[in-house]
Amino acid sequence: MIKFLQGNEACVEGALMAGMRFYSGYPITPSTEIAELSAERLPKVGGKFIQMEDEISGIAAAIGASLTGKKAMTATSGPGFSLKQENIGYAALAEVPLVIVNVQRGGPSTGLPTSPGQGDVMQARWGTHGDHPIICLTPDSVTETFYLTIRAFNLAEKYRVPVILLTDEITGHMREKIDIPDPSEIEIYNRKRPETGDVYHPYGVEPGEIVPRMADFGSGFRYHVTGLMHDETGFPSNSTENARKLMDRLMAKTVTYRDDIIDYEALYTEDADWLILAYGGMSRSARAAVKVLRQKGHSVGLFRPISLWPFPEEALSALAGKVKGILVTELNYGQIKLEVERIACGRCPVEFLGRGNGEVITPEMLIETFEEVAK
Amino acid sequence: MIKFLQGNEACVEGALMAGMRFYSGYPITPSTEIAELSAERLPKVGGKFIQMEDEISGIAAAIGASLTGKKAMTATSGPGFSLKQENIGYAALAEVPLVIVNVQRGGPSTGLPTSPGQGDVMQARWGTHGDHPIICLTPDSVTETFYLTIRAFNLAEKYRVPVILLTDEITGHMREKIDIPDPSEIEIYNRKRPETGDVYHPYGVEPGEIVPRMADFGSGFRYHVTGLMHDETGFPSNSTENARKLMDRLMAKTVTYRDDIIDYEALYTEDADWLILAYGGMSRSARAAVKVLRQKGHSVGLFRPISLWPFPEEALSALAGKVKGILVTELNYGQIKLEVERIACGRCPVEFLGRGNGEVITPEMLIETFEEVAK
Amino acid sequence: MTDKKENLTIHINQEWCKGCGICVAFCPKKVLAIGENGKSTMIDPDNCIKCGMCQMRCPDFAIFLGGSDS
Amino acid sequence: MTDKKENLTIHINQEWCKGCGICVAFCPKKVLAIGENGKSTMIDPDNCIKCGMCQMRCPDFAIFLGGSDS
Amino acid sequence: MQLELRLSGSGGQGLITAGIILAEAALADGKNAVQTQSYGPEARGGASKAEVIISDEIIDFPKVTRPNLILALTQDAAAKYVDASNSDAMVIVDESVELSPETGLKKLFRVPIIDTARHEIGREIVANIVALGLIVGLTQIVSQENLEATVIKRLPRGTEDLNRMALQAGYDLAKQI
Amino acid sequence: MQLELRLSGSGGQGLITAGIILAEAALADGKNAVQTQSYGPEARGGASKAEVIISDEIIDFPKVTRPNLILALTQDAAAKYVDASNSDAMVIVDESVELSPETGLKKLFRVPIIDTARHEIGREIVANIVALGLIVGLTQIVSQENLEATVIKRLPRGTEDLNRMALQAGYDLAKQI
Amino acid sequence: MNHPLAESYFRMDKLPHIWCPGCSHGIIMASIARAIDRLGLDKDNVCIVSGIGCSSRAPGYMDFNTLHTTHGRALAFATGVKLANPKLEVIVISGDGDLSAIGGNHLIHAARRNIGLTTICFNNNIYGMTGGQYSPTTPTGDKATTAPYGNIDKPFDITKLAIGAGATYAAKVTAFHVTQMDKYIESAIAHKGFSLVEAIAVCPTYYGRKNRKGSAVEMMTWLKDHYIDFKVAEKLPPEKREGKELMGEFINVDAPEYTALYDALIDRLKD
Amino acid sequence: MNHPLAESYFRMDKLPHIWCPGCSHGIIMASIARAIDRLGLDKDNVCIVSGIGCSSRAPGYMDFNTLHTTHGRALAFATGVKLANPKLEVIVISGDGDLSAIGGNHLIHAARRNIGLTTICFNNNIYGMTGGQYSPTTPTGDKATTAPYGNIDKPFDITKLAIGAGATYAAKVTAFHVTQMDKYIESAIAHKGFSLVEAIAVCPTYYGRKNRKGSAVEMMTWLKDHYIDFKVAEKLPPEKREGKELMGEFINVDAPEYTALYDALIDRLKD
Ligand SMILES: Cc1ncc(C[n+]2csc(CCOP(=O)(O)OP(=O)(O)O)c2C)c(N)n1
Ligand SMILES: Cc1ncc(C[n+]2csc(CCOP(=O)(O)OP(=O)(O)O)c2C)c(N)n1
Ligand code: SF4
Numbered sequence A, B: 001m002i003k004f005l006q007g008n009e010a011c012v013e014g015a016l017m018a019g020m021r022f023y024s025g026y027p028i029t030p031s032t033e034i035a036e037l038s039a040e041r042l043p044k045v046g047g048k049f050i051q052m053e054d055e056i057s058g059i060a061a062a063i064g065a066s067l068t069g070k071k072a073m074t075a076t077s078g079p080g081f082s083l084k085q086e087n088i089g090y091a092a093l094a095e096v097p098l099v100i101v102n103v104q105r106g107g108p109s110t111g112l113p114t115s116p117g118q119g120d121v122m123q124a125r126w127g128t129h130g131d132h133p134i135i136c137l138t139p140d141s142v143t144e145t146f147y148l149t150i151r152a153f154n155l156a157e158k159y160r161v162p163v164i165l166l167t168d169e170i171t172g173h174m175r176e177k178i179d180i181p182d183p184s185e186i187e188i189y190n191r192k193r194p195e196t197g198d199v200y201h202p203y204g205v206e207p208g209e210i211v212p213r214m215a216d217f218g219s220g221f222r223y224h225v226t227g228l229m230h231d232e233t234g235f236p237s238n239s240t241e242n243a244r245k246l247m248d249r250l251m252a253k254t255v256t257y258r259d260d261i262i263d264y265e266a267l268y269t270e271d272a273d274w275l276i277l278a279y280g281g282m283s284r285s286a287r288a289a290v291k292v293l294r295q296k297g298h299s300v301g302l303f304r305p306i307s308l309w310p311f312p313e314e315a316l317s318a319l320a321g322k323v324k325g326i327l328v329t330e331l332n333y334g335q336i337k338l339e340v341e342r343i344a345c346g347r348c349p350v351e352f353l354g355r356g357n358g359e360v361i362t363p364e365m366l367i368e369t370f371e372e373v374a375k
Numbered sequence C, D: 001m002t003d004k005k006e007n008l009t010i011h012i013n014q015e016w017c018k019g020c021g022i023c024v025a026f027c028p029k030k031v032l033a034i035g036e037n038g039k040s041t042m043i044d045p046d047n048c049i050k051c052g053m054c055q056m057r058c059p060d061f062a063i064f065l066g067g068s069d070s
Numbered sequence E, F: 001m002q003l004e005l006r007l008s009g010s011g012g013q014g015l016i017t018a019g020i021i022l023a024e025a026a027l028a029d030g031k032n033a034v035q036t037q038s039y040g041p042e043a044r045g046g047a048s049k050a051e052v053i054i055s056d057e058i059i060d061f062p063k064v065t066r067p068n069l070i071l072a073l074t075q076d077a078a079a080k081y082v083d084a085s086n087s088d089a090m091v092i093v094d095e096s097v098e099l100s101p102e103t104g105l106k107k108l109f110r111v112p113i114i115d116t117a118r119h120e121i122g123r124e125i126v127a128n129i130v131a132l133g134l135i136v137g138l139t140q141i142v143s144q145e146n147l148e149a150t151v152i153k154r155l156p157r158g159t160e161d162l163n164r165m166a167l168q169a170g171y172d173l174a175k176q177i
Numbered sequence G, H: 001m002n003h004p005l006a007e008s009y010f011r012m013d014k015l016p017h018i019w020c021p022g023c024s025h026g027i028i029m030a031s032i033a034r035a036i037d038r039l040g041l042d043k044d045n046v047c048i049v050s051g052i053g054c055s056s057r058a059p060g061y062m063d064f065n066t067l068h069t070t071h072g073r074a075l076a077f078a079t080g081v082k083l084a085n086p087k088l089e090v091i092v093i094s095g096d097g098d099l100s101a102i103g104g105n106h107l108i109h110a111a112r113r114n115i116g117l118t119t120i121c122f123n124n125n126i127y128g129m130t131g132g133q134y135s136p137t138t139p140t141g142d143k144a145t146t147a148p149y150g151n152i153d154k155p156f157d158i159t160k161l162a163i164g165a166g167a168t169y170a171a172k173v174t175a176f177h178v179t180q181m182d183k184y185i186e187s188a189i190a191h192k193g194f195s196l197v198e199a200i201a202v203c204p205t206y207y208g209r210k211n212r213k214g215s216a217v218e219m220m221t222w223l224k225d226h227y228i229d230f231k232v233a234e235k236l237p238p239e240k241r242e243g244k245e246l247m248g249e250f251i252n253v254d255a256p257e258y259t260a261l262y263d264a265l266i267d268r269l270k271d
């Protein structure tokens, strides 16, 4: 069905199609439409919406709901994302599937609440204390917001991790055409649950499976969930040996299954001798610039990470070995640029064009910079 | 005066000598002794201690106190550090001098509250949303905890940034000999204040100065402080041009003055063909291992970042061009390792030995790994 | 702010007035009205008892009792 | 938990008892004492009226009324 | 062919709705369209704008950088959003708006949009729809058919006639230019 | 020369204080010392330990890995902290502690430390000080002079005599071995 | 000539403010300045602290030491300001969302401690700044963008909440009742411990529009007709009290103030 | 044979618990199980949620669906559990620090919403887990590791706070008064909306030791001698009320429960 929607609206459409039945959050610009539309739609499908007293309880309630078997989501922007960090770590350690949307705005602190930014990219990876696995996806269009929201739920359920959908004010607020598919065309992944009668080790992985099976609270498996290090039975354990087993297993999720998780777009990269690397809302500029530059005779390609974390390291690394340089462009002071430098590993120069002042980088600005650095 | 103190106690001694007159926080293992000793000592010197209702208000009150001209500190560990993130960004944007101590413990979430860890290193840099300047120092002994706490206050005052003193359960809780110097031997930096009668631009930098002068609330300069993007007068401004000026100035602090801020120790590195890189509590192991390895005939050196952020990039880069390899060891799953890989830039292999399970890496484990990777 | 009541007159700052009509509605003497330009205006100045309620309830500092401008 | 009162006797789990003395102090019939090993013990079993207060106040599930063990 | 439009006015004038309608009508015409907006705390009473790009191709960069058409219904909006850098742009302002003669704008029209809404249709609130009629009447960027269908679809039931009248009034204003 | 000591017992027995006193006495002797401890929520009532390293050199790695001397005042502590991997270590346990004969420990001493504190000094709370006397009597790792001075300095005023007596009782126990 | 109050206590170059026509926030802000004026406070010794919200924009206009903090945290920042420098008269301006949703914990703890802060809550029963979501004071059944079918939450009585937490001064008043508002705010600032004035405000743009409450004037009229002093209410027959909302000075008791106690501790340790 | 209550409702392999000798936490935990037993609840439909603290370790021992969350957030997690699956009987166990310091906001909001959660506060007037810092319920003047000169804070009355926030059931009782505790906890669980039982507990290890309150037995005796039911107190002459602390069922009223209202909304939208 063809619709003309905002990115934030498409996110809710995707979430509902993925099976979201619980939303808890706290309003904040520019993410609020996600809450508003969830409030309207969820009760109609028997789901629940609750506006909590703050962002901390927004994510906490979503985790609680997820433990009862409901697919849960919360959405926010920078300041609220900072507040959710402690419980993101909880969800990662306790392996509670959850989708957290961050519609990025400008600046640190209250900053520029109504302007776009991409300053939370590293925070999405490192914002909570301690090592933890994270999946972070970033869409560049209304349509992709829809599909990545579904993917975020699927990955959360499959790997029992919190998945961050990192959008920005550009994609969140712009309206575009979107063709909403029939639910039958969409693949939905649901967490594996233990069978009645199973001996249930809530944190033990069955042979051949990826993560522990997850029982719904209330379904007859009485088990314990904690943010302390725990053993396979779920109970706290101070043994460093147990802690190592648990942490190794958690941290392996995004490494062992990276091929299943990683996603990126490579446009005109086969013959490219320069790359422009951009993601999320900024790739709209980059794509336009690449097209113009191609017309102008530059053999330039666009590399667009869709999963930011885990980062498409192998794919970029392969290209970095071939090209003359990479121009990274993002709406911050150089965050993914650091990762690109690490991956390029000295094999090609990494150039940078960034803004952290709420301004959007136009294709013209990008073309100009490209022509300077790539000459 | 010779004393036998815990790292946490040395931190308070250092803070008092640096001029701390306000402490607000919330107890959490393994940082609590810092609060407890502050509670005992501050009122004796006319300072104030307050236990707030949570970590968010702990940092908020400290920022408020700093605005009245008092040197303020708050201390915490992982979960509390996550909660403080939003207001760390506020302090960075509003340029409020402040020292935040994080005595790191094991694991994400509640994890292993009484075990050591170094899992918050990247969080210290990236934990709050949006681009922002951060200084982060990490001591490896009780004595260094004392001196770095003083340095943290001095840098906070000088550059008007939040400074994070990142210690860990090892250095925080161990007791060692410390020779507390006479206050006259210590250099103390106090924020520059405007002179009475000056036309005061609270966010404008005087020619030849580093940061804007800072008036104490109540001293006759009535000005406005906000977490919104603002112009030189301190009032909110939506102009991207103003935002750019402000953000460029803030972000330059740790770049322009990096030589003044950066600190590291290089032990036996002149002739080394391998480096072991360690920091904080872990460098105790590394130092012991390097000594043994030297005795065993390996020409290995220790590189120890003392300022983690900004990272001693130039110094390490120079060494990376000379050595055969770098073995990074840290109590996490590889955080500073990423930075080292970026800096080494393919010029030498970067090997890694980490633990994220509350276990300490012993010199023996490190020696064994070194002999494996460096053969 | 020490002028005597009798010397005071109503001033309306047309730049700041947002035309909300609060002063108009709650003036006990019906002195005010919203004019053609959507701003508050005096329609019956003589009736004004200088009670100051318009000033106290104006959200925009747009109406106040003050001395004459000269 | 459905046994008749008369069939019940006091059981003390020596492994779990932490010797806090609460059961001793508040037993209305002075049936209990802290023994040599620092744990609760019955010194006057016949006096026990099986009121269950020791069980209700024991923080450690260490003392309770139950059937005989056989 | 790509057309960039900027519709501006004050917070309550419904220009975002107008932008969406224009974009949806373009979709119905088989074109592509993207709509964006800018707002701020100043939108409380201050100037607001909606921007639309309509194109036969895929639209990569969604923000308007060189508007081909600018509408400004208030003085504030005109001050903020009439960008004279592209002197070829068509600029339509309400007749209540004064623009300095030095703008150098080649295609500047002052049209009694609000007055038409207020007095001809009797409801100032439909000024945005009058403006849509005017714009489409002048430029044909979307078909009148799809414009009308979208207006009817997007706006509350019961207002169909009012909106049709408003559209027509806009077309009529266009004809007078 | 580097000596690694582990002092263990139950939460309230003051072993951390004992460790600190030992380390400070070593400092007074002109040596280096580091003291660490391990604790957990189990410390509520359970076993606790303090560790001390005393050395003539700078002490890099602060944690005890191969203790040269282990003290255990309770059965729980012995079970948890008597590490038989270094069979050359001196192991001192209270006489109330039973150790399986298969530990292979070469220097194992069962000494009535708590009993001495309780009955000879009359205050079980000084068992830690008795143990210090015992350890120093057996090993001379610190001078008795500085040990006494540190005990007096670190412990509350008014308890000097009690603590001197406890130390002496420890020395006496050492002599009997 | 200029508005005398504005000229004395406001940053004229920042006016007119961003608030919508008819928004009460301007009325309450002016009342605070009048109270300060009547108390004759030195502007240099007054500090105004706010969180984030439409209401929280007030400090930017007020010519004192002004601090616009993070959402919900005004009282926590203010606690630091006040304890660090007790000679400052610290006044906190906070919206119903800022103060009682995300900031609820700081409210109850500041009240408990009886720290000498004066809090003025601009309670418009809605999140204005973010466009009309329900707040903890939105009446049950009312609509908001996140309560499209009517709010099922029970609202807080913020004044009662503060009293339950230990506040020693608490009053409620409306934006219509400006004379009483002036009086309560003045008493609240003069009060030695923690004080709260809950000022019932109108947001015609969001709360009003969503709930068909009419214009700002109609909403103000509603306040006028429905709020009565609780002391007056006590004397009314039940049928006349029906449908009335209560306002007034609900508590005003003396108790040791927190920063004074701390200063006493410092003095004690000096001896 | 085994302790029958333990065997039926606790995870025997996790006992004995880590709490200190004489700590009340075990007494209160057992009382919760007895209440559940008397109400005949299905263990599979009971969910126990806690934060972090000594008290918050309780769920680990209890054989239900158990959730040990982050410090202070138990009620927020529990709100999600309950709203997502209203058929679960959700009981929150929370220390005075967990519930009223860092978690204070969630307490007042859960009370306001009247969501069907039962909260049992294990109030030992101290932070036990972290070693004896003062909590929001530490009496003024008492000592704690962070109040070496005596606490200058005024304490919360948690029950009163919850009532101020809108709680529809709130009772206070002590660890000594086990019979009343059983009764109140049972009523609280049976209550349809939000309910709170504040159980005054003793922490001999930290609070007791710091304040020379003697052994666990002496502390329990103090509770016995000082707490009386407020209804009894009302009938006492003033001199006999002197120095007494009040306990009892302070509020118990009916009001629509939150998740039931939400389910009604879902039903309404079906038509
Ligand atoms: C941490 C955080 N969460 C959310 C927001 C978004 N936000 C800004 S103001 C506000 C609510 C404002 O409501 P209120 O405090 O009642 O003030 P009003 O605008 O109604 O005057 C919200 C949710 C934010 N800025 N920061
Ligand atoms: C975010 C966070 N802050 C602080 C802590 C440290 N902490 C753990 S429990 C606790 C207080 C416990 O006190 P209370 O809730 O009264 O429980 P009790 O131990 O007294 O039963 C604190 C401060 C933490 N785990 N997480
Ligand atoms: S001063 Fe009083 S009477 Fe005069 S215009 Fe104002 S409100 Fe009316």
Ligand code: SF4
Pocket (backbone or CB within 6 Å): C012, C016, C017, C018, C019, C020, C021, C022, C023, C024, C039, C040, C057, C058, C059, C060, C061, C062, C063, G022
């Ligand atoms: S109250 Fe003020 S803003 Fe409103 S109409 Fe009157 S003068 Fe204008």
Ligand code: SF4
Pocket (backbone or CB within 6 Å): D010, D026, D027, D028, D029, D030, D031, D032, D047, D048, D049, D050, D051, D052, D053, D054, D055
């Ligand atoms: S049942 Fe009653 S009488 Fe018997 S031992 Fe226990 S408390 Fe004493």
Ligand code: SF4
Pocket (backbone or CB within 6 Å): D012, D016, D017, D018, D019, D020, D021, D022, D023, D024, D039, D040, D057, D058, D059, D060, D061, D062, D063, H022
């Ligand atoms: S109350 Fe329980 S733990 Fe305490 S002494 Fe009695 S049986 Fe032992």
Ligand code: SF4
Pocket (backbone or CB within 6 Å): E044, G018, G019, G020, G022, G023, G024, G025, G054, G055, G124, G128, G129, G202, G203, G204, G205, G206, G207
């Ligand atoms: S949105 Fe509401 S609260 Fe905000 S300025 Fe407008 S009327 Fe006032």
Ligand code: SF4
Pocket (backbone or CB within 6 Å): F044, H018, H019, H020, H022, H023, H024, H025, H054, H055, H124, H128, H129, H202, H203, H204, H205, H206, H207
């Ligand atoms: S420290 Fe206190 S609260 Fe914690 S287990 Fe021990 S007695 Fe109980």
Ligand SMILES: [Mg+2]
Pocket (backbone or CB within 6 Å): G053, G095, G096, G097, G122, G123, G124, G125, G126, G127, G128, G135
């Ligand atoms: Mg509001």
Ligand SMILES: [Mg+2]
Pocket (backbone or CB within 6 Å): H053, H095, H096, H097, H122, H123, H124, H125, H126, H127, H128, H135
């Ligand atoms: Mg407690």
